Amino acid sequence: MSERGDPVLVLDGLEKTYGEVRALDGCAFAVERGRMLGFLGPNGAGKTTTMRAIFGLVRLDAGSVTWDGRPVTDAERLRFGYMPEARGLYPKMKARDQLVYLGMLHGLTRSDARRAADRWLETLGVGERAEDPVEELSHGNQQRVQLAASLVHDPELLVLDEPFSGLDPLGVETMAEVLRAQADAGTAVVFSSHQLDLVEDLCEDVAIIDRGRIVLAGNVRELKDASRYRRLELELEDGGEFLRRLTGVVAHEVDGDRHRLLVDKDTDVRELLAAASSTARIREFAYTTPSLNDLFREAVTR
Amino acid sequence: MTSLQTMRLVAGREFRERGRSRAYLVSSAVTLLIILAMIVVPAVLRSQGRTFTVGILGSGNEPILAAAEALTAADEFPTTLRRVAFEARDEAVAALEAGEVDAVLVDGRELVVATAGGFGGSDLERLLQQAAGTRRIQDLLAGDEAAADVVEILTSDALEVVPLRGERGREVGQRGVIAYGGLVLMYIAILSYGTWMLTGVTEEKSNRVVEVLLATTKPWQLLAGKMIGIGLLGILQFVGTVVAAVVALRVTELFDLPAIPVDLLVAMVAWFLLGYAVYSAAYGAAGSLVSRAEDAQTAAFPMTLVAIAGFFASFRALDDPSSTTAVVLSFVPPVAPFVVPVRVAFGAIPAWEHALAAGVTVVFLALLVRLAGRVYSGALLHQGGRISFRDAFRSAEV
Numbered sequence: 148m149s150e151r152g153d154p155v156l157v158l159d160g161l162e163k164t165y166g167e168v169r170a171l172d173g174c175a176f177a178v179e180r181g182r183m184l185g186f187l188g189p190n191g192a193g194k195t196t197t198m199r200a201i202f203g204l205v206r207l208d209a210g211s212v213t214w215d216g217r218p219v220t221d222a223e224r225l226r227f228g229y230m231p232e233a234r235g236l237y238p239k240m241k242a243r244d245q246l247v248y249l250g251m252l253h254g255l256t257r258s259d260a261r262r263a264a265d266r267w268l269e270t271l272g273v274g275e276r277a278e279d280p281v282e283e284l285s286h287g288n289q290q291r292v293q294l295a296a297s298l299v300h301d302p303e304l305l306v307l308d309e310p311f312s313g314l315d316p317l318g319v320e321t322m323a324e325v326l327r328a329q330a331d332a333g334t335a336v337v338f339s340s341h342q343l344d345l346v347e348d349l350c351e352d353v354a355i356i357d358r359g360r361i362v363l364a365g366n367v368r369e370l371k372d373a374s375r376y377r378r379l380e381l382e383l384e385d386g387g388e389f390l391r392r393l394t395g396v397v398a399h400e401v402d403g404d405r406h407r408l409l410v411d412k413d414t415d416v417r418e419l420l421a422a423a424s425s426t427a428r429i430r431e432f433a434y435t436t437p438s439l440n441d442l443f444r445e446a447v448t449r
Numbered sequence: 450m451t452s453l454q455t456m457r458l459v460a461g462r463e464f465r466e467r468g469r470s471r472a473y474l475v476s477s478a479v480t481l482l483i484i485l486a487m488i489v490v491p492a493v494l495r496s497q498g499r500t501f502t503v504g505i506l507g508s509g510n511e512p513i514l515a516a517a518e519a520l521t522a523a524d525e526f527p528t529t530l531r532r533v534a535f536e537a538r539d540e541a542v543a544a545l546e547a548g549e550v551d552a553v554l555v556d557g558r559e560l561v562v563a564t565a566g567g568f569g570g571s572d573l574e575r576l577l578q579q580a581a582g583t584r585r586i587q588d589l590l591a592g593d594e595a596a597a598d599v600v601e602i603l604t605s606d607a608l609e610v611v612p613l614r615g616e617r618g619r620e621v622g623q624r625g626v627i628a629y630g631g632l633v634l635m636y637i638a639i640l641s642y643g644t645w646m647l648t649g650v651t652e653e654k655s656n657r658v659v660e661v662l663l664a665t666t667k668p669w670q671l672l673a674g675k676m677i678g679i680g681l682l683g684i685l686q687f688v689g690t691v692v693a694a695v696v697a698l699r700v701t702e703l704f705d706l707p708a709i710p711v712d713l714l715v716a717m718v719a720w721f722l723l724g725y726a727v728y729s730a731a732y733g734a735a736g737s738l739v740s741r742a743e744d745a746q747t748a749a750f751p752m753t754l755v756a757i758a759g760f761f762a763s764f765r766a767l768d769d770p771s772s773t774t775a776v777v778l779s780f781v782p783p784v785a786p787f788v789v790p791v792r793v794a795f796g797a798i799p800a801w802e803h804a805l806a807a808g809v810t811v812v813f814l815a816l817l818v819r820l821a822g823r824v825y826s827g828a829l830l831h832q833g834g835r836i837s838f839r840d841a842f843r844s845a846e847v
Contacts, residue, residue, distance in 0.1 A: 202664040204830060221667075225450060229664040235657025240466055248462050252665045254450050296661060 155180045155335050156304055161200055161210035163359075170196045172359035174210070178304070178335045178352075183326060185346030185367075186339040187439075188356035189447055194339045195232050197356065198308050202229055214304070225254050228302030232309050232339075234293050238282035242268060242292045245281060246299045253300035260299065267295035271321060287318045294322060298329070305329055307338040311345060323349055347439040355446045363446040371436035376445070378435045379408040379419075384428035393419065404430070409441055455666050459674025464681050467645065476641065477686050484634075484694045492701035498526035501573045504541045504550035505534045509557030516587075517580035528576065552577070557584075579604075624713065628794030629767060631717045632787060634690060635724060636760045639786070642683035643728040643752070649675060650736030650825070651745040659829050668826030673818070676729045680722070687721055716793040716803075723810050724786025727817060728752060731783075734821035737828040739835045748835065759784035763791050770797030779806040782813035 154177035163171040171193050178184050188194050199205045201212055202224060214223045236245055243264050250260030268274045271291040276284055281292060290313065297305060305326070311319050327349065330336045340346050346353060347367060354364040363370065376397055381390075382405050390399065395411030416434055423429055437445075467473050503514065514530050521528040533550055535541035541553040545563055551573055553561040560577060583600050590596040650672075653659045662671060691714065735749040746753075762784050766775040770792040778788045779798065785806050792798040798806075820842075828841035 199660075199830070204660070204663055221450075225665060227664070229661065231657070231660040231664075233657040233660055235653075235659065235661060237466070237653075237658055238656055239470075244466075248458065249661065249665075251458050252450075252455065252662070 153179060155215055156201070156337070157211075157213045157216075158197065158201070159211050159213070161197060161212070162208045163196055163200070163205055164208055169359055171200070171207070171210070174356060174359055174361055176354040176361050176364045178337050180303075180335050181330055181333045182352055183330045183336040183338070183350040184352040184354060185350035186337055186354050186356070187341075187343065187346065187443055188339075192356045192447075193359040194356060195308055196359075198229075198231075198306050198337070198339065201304075201306055202227065226300070226302055227304045227306065228297035228300065230293055230297040230305075230307040230310055234290065236281045236289065236293060236296065239280050241278055242273065242281055242284070242295075243277040245292070246295055249296050250299040253302075255300055263299045263301070264295070267298055268292070271295055271325065286313065287315060290314060290318065291321070294325065298325070303334060305334050305336045305338075307336075309340060310338050311340055311342055319345070343439045343443055353439065355443060357447040363442060367439065370442060371439075374437050374442060374445075375412050376409050376437050376441065377412055377414065378433075378437045378441060379406075379410050379414075380431070380433040380435075381406045381408075381423065381429065382431035383423070384430060387427060389422045389426050393422075409437060450665075452667070452670055455670045456674040456677060459666070459671055460678035460681065463649070463675055463678025467649075467679065468682055473682060473686075477689070480634075480637070480686065480690050481693055484630075484690055485697055487630075488694060488697040488701055496526060498529060499572070500529040500531060501551045502531045502533060502549070503573075503577075504544055504553035504561075505532050506538060506541050506553055507556035510554045512584050513554065513557055513577060513581045516583050517576050520576065520580055520583070557581070624794045624796075625767065627713060628791045630694065631691070631713075631790055631794070632760070632763055632767075634687065635717070635721050635790070636756070636787065638683055638687045638721065639724045639728050640753070640756055642679055642725055643732040643756070644749075645679050646675060646729040647732040647736040647745050647749050648742060649679065650733050651739055651742055654737060654829055655740050655742060663829065668829060669818075669822040672730070672733050672822050672825050675733065676726065679729065680725055683725055684718070684722065688718060691717070713790070713794050717790045719807075720786045720790045723807070723814065726814050727783055727786065727810070728756060730814070730818050730821040734824040734828075734838075737825040738838065738841060744835055755783045759787040763787035766791040770795040776802070780809050782810045785810050 156178040158177070159175045161171045161174040163169075174193060174197055176184075186194055186197070196205055200207055200210075201219070203219070203221075212219050217223075240248075243261075246264035246267065247257065247260040250263055251257060255263065265274070265277065268277050271294060273284070273288050273291045273295075276288060276292075281289055284292065294307075294310065297307065307326075310322055310326070314322060323345070326336055326338065350367060352364070352366055353370070355362050381387075384404065387401075387404075387406060390396070390406060390408070393408075393410070393414070395414045396408055397411070398407075398409040400407040420429075420432070423432075505511075505514075511532075514532065518528070518530055533544070535544065535553070538555070541550070541555075542561065544550050545553055545561060548563075551571075552563075554577065555561060560574065562571070562574060582603070586599050586603070587596050590599060653662070659671075695714075731752045732749055735752060736745055739745055739748045759778075762774070762778050765772060766778065766788045769775065775788055775792055775797075778784045779792065779802065789798065789803065789806050793803065824838060824841045827843065828836045
């Protein structure tokens with residue numbers, strides 16, 4: 148058994164073609180125990196296909212998915228939890244019965260499944276609705292039950308396709324807390340999202356996929372440090388002309404007195420500050436590593 | 450988790466969730482009520498004996514009416530004929546139109562009835578025809594002692610028929626009725642449970658729960674579990690209905706069963722299972738092709754058509770259970786479940802033929818389940834619109 152921090156789920160060289168469309172083109176990345184990986188990419192980049200491949204729902208043309216160094220079999224998949232992008236539960240079945248059924252399909256005994264179902268419904272704040280048919284729950288509560296469905300058997304790997312989409316801020320908070328707690332307890336967590344701020348806050352690791360291939364992957368902090376760019380934010384009382392003469396500017400947004408720039412890593416900050424203070428009054432100045440958003444845009448530039 | 454455990458869980462869910470659904474409880478109750486009504490109502494009516502009101506015009510009518518009463522006198526519940534005399538034809542016709550009389554007998558040679566009636570006319574018409582015929586013979590052979598013999602000859606079969614297989618006489622009619630009733634029940638049961646399978650699969654696909662399920666189960670386990678769960682409910686309802694019908698028949702003595710025909714019951718249940726399995730596998734595959742409940746019936750239309758054809762083909766077997774058509778159809782798997790029980794009812798199928806027919810159907814079923822499983826697995830994760838049978842077969846992913 149691998150230790151926390153070792154890659155436990157390894158995807159290597161995944162390839163899949165649907166007719167003319169190349170959905171996966173050598174997609175490869177790894178997920179570690181006890182860590183969260185944000186799986187990012189534009190629509191149609193291959194996120195859902197990759198996640199389905201982990202569960203054997205896609206017959207791959209090439210490549211392998213391994214768990215703890217061995218190819219994933221049905222027995223391993225029983226210890227995985229999955230929340231597909233296309234949410235789905237039996238509308239007329241009671242929330243608890245549904246979770247008990249799914250828990251048992253994952254190999255739990257009936258009594259264990261009952262206990263786990265109640266525990267998760269309670270944790271996610273839908274304990275009072277346990278006896279209600281799912282169709283009578285609000286959208287947000289259905290999503291909570293859906294999350295519970297992927298957690299009921301205490302999986303070692305949690306794969307969630309867009310878990311935050313359609314949630315209100317409170318729902319997002321609950322979801323984030325639960326995922327964080329799972330990772331802290333040693334579960335390997337992978338989720339896809341378009342909410343980059345959230346991923347930046349939540350995840351240690353990211354993998355960015357574009358056109359079926361991973362274009363950037365690794366630890367978020369390290370990726371930021373390694374970036375060729377830095378983010379520069381200035382609020383100037385007047386002037387700002389000098390910024391036009393600055394070399395190594397990749398992007399420059401102006402919003403009134405506010406300037407947001409992405410500059411070359413080698414740009415001399417002291418020189419810049421001196422130039423700025425000689426021509427304008429600086430109200431605010433920030434020099435940081437690029438945001439995940441910046442990394443993402445750079446990685447998937449078309 | 451073994452496949453068996455998974456299938457048991459899937460089957461158990463179907464059984465519990467559907468078994469306590471209002472649709473199942475209501476359909477069970479309604480089926481039971483209809484079957485009991487079909488048996489009890491005629492029994493009650495018959496036990497009161499029948500009474501007809503006959504209008505009489507002119508002379509020479511009474512001997513016929515008397516003969517008619519004499520014909521039914523030996524029955525357990527004799528028919529009573531009330532007579533209403535008329536002076537003029539107009540009056541008689543008016544009374545007939547008004548429904549005051551059931552028919553008008555004119556001068557012992559003419560019978561005026563309100564409508565042409567169905568095949569063979571009404572019971573009253575048949576009775577009076579028979580009575581009039583009897584009277585004629587008696588008049589013709591007046592005083593001759595042979596008169597009674599002639600009547601006897603004309604109203605019964607002259608040759609005693611000794612069949613090598615199957616039985617004759619009263620029992621044939623009874624077994625025929627059981628076969629017919631069983632056939633209708635089976636047709637309804639196979640189609641309704643097949644439809645459950647159809648809509649159940651489409652629902653799982655349209656509400657997308659199927660992707661969660663497929664993450665831990667194989668498509669064939671899901672398909673087989675569903676077939677078993679719904680099949681158990683079906684067999685419960687089917688056997689319950691058949692047992693209730695047999696009990697009702699014995700209690701009401703609508704016709705006396707020599708004994709409950711165990712061979713027939715066993716054959717009916719066995720063929721019901723085979724028929725259900727064939728159609729539910731096919732319906733399951735059809736249901737997986739579409740994503741919306743509205744499209745499900747369209748996708749299943751070919752199967753429904755085959756079932757309807759099979760149902761009508763089995764009437765041919767009812768007419769002549771040993772005909773070439775009946776024999777050939779016993780070996781056509783989707784039709785055999787309708788035809789074979791009918792032939793069993795009449796004892797018109799040799800054991801080897803019965804075994805072979807069952808064997809052919811089982812082999813067909815095995816192939817069909819594989820095919821259905823493949824289509825099912827290829828189609829399940831295809832969202833939006835309808836996927837063709839061929840594409841589903843080709844793109845089977847898991």
